Amino acid sequence: MTQKLTEAFAPQSVKVEDESIKHEGHAGSRPGGQTHYRVYIVSQAFKGKTRLERHRMINDILSAELAGGIHALAIHATAPGEGG
Secondary structure, eight states: OHHHHHHHHOOSEEEEEEOGGGGTTSTTOOTTOOSEEEEEEEOGGGTTOOHHHHHHHHHHHTHHHHHTTOOEEEEEEEOTTOOO
16 A cells, blocks of 8 residues: 555655554454554645545545455545644
């Protein structure tokens, strides 16, 4: 995921965290994890975009991963200089 996001958005920073361990026993959880992720990304590509537009951009890039077993993806997408 990190590589795809980096190639697509040339971010100042990107961090992908696997939070699956926190969701053991919850819906969508499965042995071995890799079901619940959190993405922090700062990129000029998000400047002037709404939160929904940013999420759609990321979901489009990660569509194969989302179709292949990721149950939850929390997204924190900002442009340089924005808070959050």
